[in-house]
Amino acid sequence: MSETERQSLVGAPTALALEAHLAPYAAHSARSRGRRYPEPAPSARTEFQRDRDRIVHSTAFRRLEYKTQVFVNHEGDLFRTRLTHSLEVAQIARSVARNLRVNEDLVEAISLAHDLGHTPFGHAGQDALHECMRDHGGFEHNLQSLAVVDQLEEHYGAFNGLNLCFETREGILKHCSRENARRLGDVGERFLAGRQPSLEAQIANVADEIAYNNHDVDDGLRSGFITLDQLAEVCLWHTHHEAARSEYPRIDGRRLIHETIRRIINTLIVDLIETTSANLARVRPASLDDVRESPPLVAHSDEVAAQAAALKRFLFKNLYRHYRVMRMANKARRVVTGLFHAFTDDPRLLPPAYQARGPVAEESANDAAPPAYDGSQARLIAHYIAGMTDRYALKEYQRLFVIDNN
Template sequence: MPTHEESTGASRTEAREEPSPGVLGAPTVAMLEAHLAPYAAHSSRSRGRRYPEPAPVARTEFQRDRDRIVHSTAFRRLEYKTQVFVNHEGDLFRTRLTHSLEVAQIARSVARNLRVNEDLVEAISLAHDLGHTPFGHAGQDALNDCMRAYGGFEHNLQSLAVVDELEEHYGAFDGLNLCFETREGILKHCSRENATKLGELGERFLKGRRPSIEAQIANIADEIAYNNHDVDDGLRSGLLTIEQLAEVELWQTHYEEARRAHPRLDGRRLVHETVRRIINTLIVDLIEATRRNLLEHAPDSLDAVRAAPPLVAHSEPIAAQAAELKRFLFKNLYRHYRVMRMANKARRVITGLFDAFTDDPRLLPPDYIADDPTDQPRRIAHYIAGMTDRYALKEYQRLFVINDQ
């Protein structure tokens, strides 16, 4: 699929992705992964790629996956996709890109302590939101409503479509041709109906099995990241107050601890000190609770991990506190009237674009016009989902504002 106008002319970096062969003293895959636990995902034992390729030089298969994701067009677009606040509302609020980087940082810390594959967990973390629509969850919900009669829309499946089909960088195949384990980790959720269409990749949803430890880590790192940076952005925006957060045990415990440690601290620095302490508590608890689960179930291979119950988890007390924080954010931030106003605008933009393109596909760029009319709604969804916030707003203006070109 063609890229959107913000992303043209950015392919020079991809040319450096494949390292030159014959690197003097390059470590072998066995050396690079010698520290991994038996239950970790080893790239040398990967289920492989959809299209066979020669083995990489001086890096593992999962390192290659991570590099391809970072060099992808969809990854660059995340800089201009909403997390909670639309990009033009402020320069310091998180975007999908900064969120993905924070998830990767948290996930790598956990992976290192559990002796599992840091490269795989980083690849999954960086790719997990590649299929997200503009305007965050409001955009996703609107596009799902538009696509309800055509199979629906879900950003995890869209992320998989991006790496399997929509990226155009390689001569031999569409997509990024990632390893099975990376693709499996990207697919966090999937309905049984969609799972039946995905072959081997959908089997775990049909059989009630788990993904790798690395995928489980990325999943919880995602929650740790967005809960805490949404608190930070909510306070920065003025939509949340310190007084409101006092009712949340996880916040108040660490806020009081930070004040005792730094009695003269206030303002943004006190917020940062509190948030960093919460993140540290959540990470340490996750590592310790997961170690206990690993000792109890003693998986000796990735297959044993798949057959076990979920192994990566918080302790019950910390899980309860994290859930309380999540409920607080839903009520006080995500349902704040200012966020809801922007969400309403987002739905109008997404719905307007979809309806206009459905009524007359000739309004689409030529490469998004399907030969088979039954494929047209999905092609429209691909086009809209790939848009950044500002591109979607520009496209809406082009279609509906008389004096716009």
């Protein structure tokens, strides 16, 4: 152990004890690349546990309760929201991490934070805001999530944001253009060098897909937008649906649907663990640095990956493009676009915190900063809209455009 590593472990016996079981290729909090603003080590938890706790207590995390997964928040109390989705991702990711002996706390922190930057109204809202921001650097929810934890949260006296560890921030940023990567510094390096993130970040990414594909099936059936007859054509569904009926001949309705989805999720998780374990045995990484230099290691087998992809195509065609979903998406785009243009035309309509200080032109924005970090008026408007819940965005739209005589 080097002197630098030895010094980094001083004062962190809790982290050493809690992470003693981890594989050598896992991310160890005592060896973290640190925080943007140095802080004393926590005394009763690891650095990654501290990150998770800060995320859970953040304002942006609470707002996820009223942000859309597929269905707009007011359409029903039982449909998924970004909050329930994030909790489901964290549960799946922790199960995989535990079996692979990698850091559960880090994978949970990444999972809980990965959607913090999502706009109201799901992907329809994101697409609309990106179009509005096309001449101002665009909008991307992964970059916005990073901006939330780096800059926008206001909880601490010493710094903006949550001051999370490098490894957590790296995991939040799943995608990034080379142009933005050059501006982001440390967390953008891997996109320029062609390296991979930690196994924990890779696990959170795949867990996200497992969660939203299967739970969108549940919400789609609950809404009546897709049917069991349609799903019978999807191999992954049909196989587990028939197995559930065979084992429990008398169950039907919601119980049969839940039993089928439970079995699909279990199959995907077990296959992910087995395939990733085989990849690790083949590559034999001895450290986190070896993981970064390897090809992606967290993956499904070819057969299961093909089945999951077929389910995803089914959902895209039959649920996400269902005419009633498209109608709501169209309304969502109108709301986001209307808000953006109203605030752009007259920034005085914005709350004071989102009004640029003094005359601001696009050329005065910081060219060295990636989108989501510059200080232009357009970007401040994007921050305001992205932070809205579904119902707040609808109320704000009504306040601006509807004359109420009451």
